[in-house]
Amino acid sequence: MNNLIFLPAHKIAEMIRTREISAVEVLEAHLAQISKHNSNLNAICTLDERARTTAKQADEALARGENWGVLHGVPMTVKDVYETAGLRTTAGYKRLKDYIPTQDATVVQRLRAAGAIIIGKSNLAKLASDFQSTNDLFEKVNNPWNLNCTAGGSSGGSAVAVATGMAPLEIGDDIGGSMRQPAHFCGVYSLKPTDRRISTAGHIPEVPGQPKCIRHMLTTGCFARSVEDLQLWFTLSLGTDLRQPSVAPVPLDTPSNKSLHNLKIAWTDGWKEIPVALSIQSAIKSFVDNLAQTGAYTENWSPEKFDLGETLQLYNLLVALSMGHAKPWEFDDFRQVFPFMFKEATQGDKTLRNLSNLSQLLPSLLNSNPKKYFEVLTQRDRIIAQIDEALEKWDVWLCPVATTTAFTHCTKGAAINVDSRKIPYLLASGAYTMPFAFTGHPVVVIPIGQDDTGLPIGIQVVGKRWKEMELLNIARQLAQSFQIPPGY
Numbered sequence: 001m002n003n004l005i006f007l008p009a010h011k012i013a014e015m016i017r018t019r020e021i022s023a024v025e026v027l028e029a030h031l032a033q034i035s036k037h038n039s040n041l042n043a044i045c046t047l048d049e050r051a052r053t054t055a056k057q058a059d060e061a062l063a064r065g066e067n068w069g070v071l072h073g074v075p076m077t078v079k080d081v082y083e084t085a086g087l088r089t090t091a092g093y094k095r096l097k098d099y100i101p102t103q104d105a106t107v108v109q110r111l112r113a114a115g116a117i118i119i120g121k122s123n124l125a126k127l128a129s130d131f132q133s134t135n136d137l138f139e140k141v142n143n144p145w146n147l148n149c150t151a152g153g154s155s156g157g158s159a160v161a162v163a164t165g166m167a168p169l170e171i172g173d174d175i176g177g178s179m180r181q182p183a184h185f186c187g188v189y190s191l192k193p194t195d196r197r198i199s200t201a202g203h204i205p206e207v208p209g210q211p212k213c214i215r216h217m218l219t220t221g222c223f224a225r226s227v228e229d230l231q232l233w234f235t236l237s238l239g240t241d242l243r244q245p246s247v248a249p250v251p252l253d254t255p256s257n258k259s260l261h262n263l264k265i266a267w268t269d270g271w272k273e274i275p276v277a278l279s280i281q282s283a284i285k286s287f288v289d290n291l292a293q294t295g296a297y298t299e300n301w302s303p304e305k306f307d308l309g310e311t312l313q314l315y316n317l318l319v320a321l322s323m324g325h326a327k328p329w330e331f332d333d334f335r336q337v338f339p340f341m342f343k344e345a346t347q348g349d350k351t352l353r354n355l356s357n358l359s360q361l362l363p364s365l366l367n368s369n370p371k372k373y374f375e376v377l378t379q380r381d382r383i384i385a386q387i388d389e390a391l392e393k394w395d396v397w398l399c400p401v402a403t404t405t406a407f408t409h410c411t412k413g414a415a416i417n418v419d420s421r422k423i424p425y426l427l428a429s430g431a432y433t434m435p436f437a438f439t440g441h442p443v444v445v446i447p448i449g450q451d452d453t454g455l456p457i458g459i460q461v462v463g464k465r466w467k468e469m470e471l472l473n474i475a476r477q478l479a480q481s482f483q484i485p486p487g488y
Contacts (some may be wrong), residue, residue, distance in 0.1 A: 004029050005165035008226040009074050011235075012168055013115075016062070016073040023058040023073030023117065027051055030119060032073050033165045037488065040147060042139040043160035045080055046088050047120040054117045068115030070232065071291040076432050077167040079158045081128050082108055083202040087118070091204040092126040092135025105202025106219050106241050107171055114236045119167060123157030127205035128178055129323070130412055130427035133157055140409060143185060144485040145455050149406040152182030152429070155223070159186035160221045164488045169233060170223040173203060175214070175401075176319065177433025179221045180460060183445040185400035187456030187483055191230040191472070192221045193238075194465045195440030197250070201243035205323070214322045215246065216377070217315075217437045227476040230444065234468055250466050255473040257397065261295025263474065266391075267398035268300060270372055271308050273355060274431045277404045279451035284400065284459060287448045291478070299395075303390035312431065314379050315438040320361040321373045336412075343413030348424035355427055384439045388465065391441075396474050397462040400432045401445055405455040418453050432460065442468050444475040447483065458484070 004012070004026065015021045031051075038044050058073035061478040078084060081091045083101035090096045104112065112382045113120070133141035133156025141156035143149040144164045151160045155172040159182035162170050171181040174192040183190035198220040206213055269284045270276035292298050343359045390409035391397060403420045407428070415429035436443050444461045451457060461478060463471030 005168075006225065006482075007168065009071065009076070009224065009229045010226075011170040013071055013074050015278060016058075017067070019062060023055040024052070026073065027055040027075050027117065027119070029117055030166060034119070036444045038166070041144060041160050041164065042123055042141050043151075043157040043164070043166060044077065044120050045090070045123040045138045045157065045253060048084075048087050048118050050086070051075065051117055051119050058115070058117065070114055070236070070480040071111065072115030073117060074115065074169070075117045075119045076169040076170045076171070077119050077122045077158070077161050078108055079155055079173060080124055081173060081204045082171055083204070084108055084118060084121065087121065089204070090119065091128065092124050092137055093207070094136050094202075096182070096204070097137055097209065101202070103202065105171065105454040106199040106243055107237050108202065110237050110239075111171070111233075116169070116256075122161050122170060125154035125156070126485060128154040128173060128175070129205065130154055131177070131181055131426070132409065132412065133182075134412075143406045143455075144488060145187065146406065146453070148408050149455065150185065150407065150409050152185035154178040155182045158223050159183055159188050159190075162186075162188045162225060168225065169229060172221050172223055173200070173218060174221050174437065175218045176315070176437045177201065177430050180225065180401050180433045180445045180458075181429050183223060184458035185209070185406040185456065187447045187485065189224050189230055189447070189479070189482075190445045191234060191437070191468070192219050192443045193234065193468055194442045195219055196246055196248050197442070197466070197468070198237050198397060199241035199244045200249050201241055213451060216318065216322065216380070217440065225482040227444065227446070227472055227479050231469070231472045231476075234472070239372055246270060248466075253467045253469045257473060260291065260477050263296045264393065265291060265296055265298045265396055266301040266394040267298055268302050268400075269342045269475070270400060271302070271431065272303055272354065273308050274403060274423070274427055275418060275421060276400050277451070279405065280400055280403075280457055283451075283457045284398065287459065288398065301394075303387060305386045305390070308431070308435065311383060311435045311438055312355055314376055314383070315434045316358060318362060318376045318380065318438070318441045319370070321376065343411075344424055344426055344488050347413065348415035348422045348427075352424055352427055355424075355431070365418055380438060387439045389440065391462075391464055396471065399460045399462060401458045401460050402430075402432055403428045405451045405453075405457060436460070436462055441465055442471050444471055448480060454486075
């Protein structure tokens with residue numbers, strides 16, 4: 001069973017297609033893994049009782065010579081922010097604890113159309129709005145490498161499900177690092193495509209009945225245990241959508257198929273303003289040294305015009321202006337938000353607080369201003385153009401994912417210790433992911449090692465906008481073997 005549940009999705013699909021193994025056997029192996037480990041991890045919050053019937057139907061269809069698609073009979077899970085027809089979708093939000101959609105999110109529809117079988121939904125941060133996966137409905141998600149540590153957020157359950165063999169593929173989302181940080185914390189691969197590349201129709205935190213508020217930065221993405229599976233998911237999920245006309249009709253790019261020794265790779269082991277754990281710096285430098293030995297050209301580099309402080313402040317403001325109307329505000333929301341904002345403004349290194357000072361967002365939260373919203377979007381266009389221009393001479397840019405490896409569970413807003421320095425909560429996890437959410441550039445996270453305590457270390461591989469196939473082709477050459485967490 002262990003070998004089966006840790007195979008990549010494309011290999012499982014091939015084995016089912018050639019009838020080396022049945023869809024029912026594959027499903028039962030994954031359900032057994034969930035039954036064995038989920039009580040400690042809390043990665044899966046809802047199971048779909050229809051999955052066994054669907055797996056049986058998949059085998060019967062193959063016996064008749066029918067093929068549902070490239071994922072025929074392959075089980076997978078879905079982050080609990082995507083609507084699933086007939087299956088509870090809560091987003092970890094009390095008001096939605098009994099919400100059962102009548103329609104699948106677009107990305108779920110497309111994967112079902114390719115033959116995938118939805119096992120269930122993965123646990124997350126409340127309304128996908130934290131760098132730890134805690135909410136008011138389910139137990140917090142624990143990291144499989146150390147149960148005392150967070151799996152990250154908001155897609156913690158997604159990353160854990162893939163890391164521990166509960167699912168070979170998982171649909172997630174990213175608006176500031178919600179996929180990339182959990183992938184780094186849990187030692188799996190993830191893809192954040194270009195902004196507006198994949199439909200987010202059927203995605204919450206716009207609570208059903210609310211207007212479409214989040215129109216920028218939010219991306220639908222994927223977790224997997226190989227870059228090949230990320231590419232498979234991407235090609236199945238992209239395309240225009242009548243439910244979301246803003247999805248750009250951009251055709252797949254044709255990768256250059258450059259080999260490693262022909263690549264020009266920029267890298268940084270940290271912004272000068274925000275320190276990164278020495279273990280992560282060391283892992284990145286070792287990874288880059290190994291790349292240089294293959295003949296790839298590598299250079300320690302950051303864009304000259306890049307202003308981290310400005311980018312982070314604009315990002316925070318755009319999130320506040322977008323999220324302010326995504327759900328009805330209740331007393332409990334204010335009771336939770338204001339203590340968090342106070343902690344973020346008062347805890348951690350004094351020299352770093354201004355970079356994540358949320359107090360300036362209060363006027364926007366309390367009285368949203370359309371002019372301010374358009375001003376932020378105008379500044380965003382300028383910064384996107386700057387990064388586009390800067391990346392022209394590089395094939396990819398390698399960056400840390402976060403300042404630290406997985407940290408121990410803590411209250412939202414508490415400062416995070418990074419090599420004896422206290423980093424404000426949002427900066428610790430988001431300082432290296434938020435900028436690429438703001439600019440909309442595609443990013444693949446790949447595991448590159450472990451720290452001294454055995455916790456995983458990942459790296460962001462940043463590509464050019466709308467060039468996902470080129471990015472994935474390069475990431476595949478950079479990727480190392482997936483490591484199973486001990487005990488699974």
